[in-house]
Amino acid sequence: MIAAMNSPGQSVWVGDVLVGWASAATADTAAVPLGPIDTTRTAGLSGEQKARFLQGRTLLHRLLGELQPGVVPQLDATTCPHCSGPHGPVSVEGPAVVVGLAHADGLVVAAVATTSRVTALGLDAERDAVGAAERLADLVKLIGGSPATALRRWTQIEAVLKADGRGLRVPPEQVRIEAETAQIESDPDRYRLAEISGPAGYLISLAWR
Numbered sequence: 001m002i003a004a005m006n007s008p009g010q011s012v013w014v015g016d017v018l019v020g021w022a023s024a025a026t027a028d029t030a031a032v033p034l035g036p037i038d039t040t041r042t043a044g045l046s047g048e049q050k051a052r053f054l055q056g057r058t059l060l061h062r063l064l065g066e067l068q069p070g071v072v073p074q075l076d077a078t079t080c081p082h083c084s085g086p087h088g089p090v091s092v093e094g095p096a097v098v099v100g101l102a103h104a105d106g107l108v109v110a111a112v113a114t115t116s117r118v119t120a121l122g123l124d125a126e127r128d129a130v131g132a133a134e135r136l137a138d139l140v141k142l143i144g145g146s147p148a149t150a151l152r153r154w155t156q157i158e159a160v161l162k163a164d165g166r167g168l169r170v171p172p173e174q175v176r177i178e179a180e181t182a183q184i185e186s187d188p189d190r191y192r193l194a195e196i197s198g199p200a201g202y203l204i205s206l207a208w209r
C-alpha cells in the first residue's frame, strides 16, 4: 500500500489526489456556495448533524481552493439514482474535478483531483477498533480476512464502492483486493488503493483510477 505521509496542514497529496481532514465539530464553516439540494438539506438539519454536514462541504471547498486557486465552485448533492432522495455523491459545478467525502465519528475526510489526471475516486474512514470484537467478527463474516485486518479492508471496500458510485448497492464481497489495487467482480475498472496517515485513531483509505 502507498502510505501517505502525515501533514501538519491536515492535507496531503497522494499522487494526483489531494486528501484533507478536519474535526467534524469545528465551527469553521465559512460560507460555501451550496446548490439547491444542499441548501434544502442544510435547512432540515440542526446541531451536530448540521455542523458535520457543513464541515464536509467547507473542507471540500478548502481542498478545491488548493487544487485550483481562485476558483469558487458551487457544491451540491446529487439525487440518488435509486430513490431520488437528496443523498447522492457531491457534485461540483464549474471546474472539471472529481471529489469524495466521508464522515467517521467526529472526523470528516475529503479528496479532490482534476479529471485530466483522475477519472474517479472514493474514500472512507472508520474510527480504529471501535465496537471491538463483535463488529470485527461480523465484518470478517461479510468480507473475509481476519479481525486484525477487517476494519482496514472495510474502508478499502467502501472507498472502491464510492469511487464506483453505486456504493453499497454493490455487494461488498464483490470487491477483490490485491495488494495495492482493487476491482469489482465483472467490472474491468481497476482502482489504486492508498492508506492515508491522518489523525491518530482513524483508518482512512483512498481508492482512485
Ligand SMILES: CC(C)(COP(=O)(O)OP(=O)(O)OC[C@H]1O[C@@H](n2cnc3c(N)ncnc32)[C@H](O)[C@@H]1OP(=O)(O)O)[C@@H](O)C(=O)NCCC(=O)NCCS
Residues within 6 Å of the ligand: 053, 056, 077, 080, 082, 083, 085, 087, 088, 089, 090, 100, 101, 102, 103, 104, 122, 124, 125, 158, 161, 162, 163, 164, 165, 166, 167, 168, 169
Ligand atoms: C455511499 C455510502 C457507502 C456511504 O456510506 P456511509 O458510511 O453512510 O457514509 P460516509 O460518511 O462514509 O460517506 C458519506 C458521503 O458519501 C457520499 N456519497 C453518498 N452516496 C454516494 C455514492 N453512491 N457514491 C459515492 N459517494 C457517495 C456523500 O458525499 C456523503 O456525504 P454527504 O451526505 O455529507 O454529502 C452509502 O450511503 C451507500 O451505499 N449509499 C448508496 C445506497 C443508498 O443510498 N441506499 C439508501 C437509499 S436508496
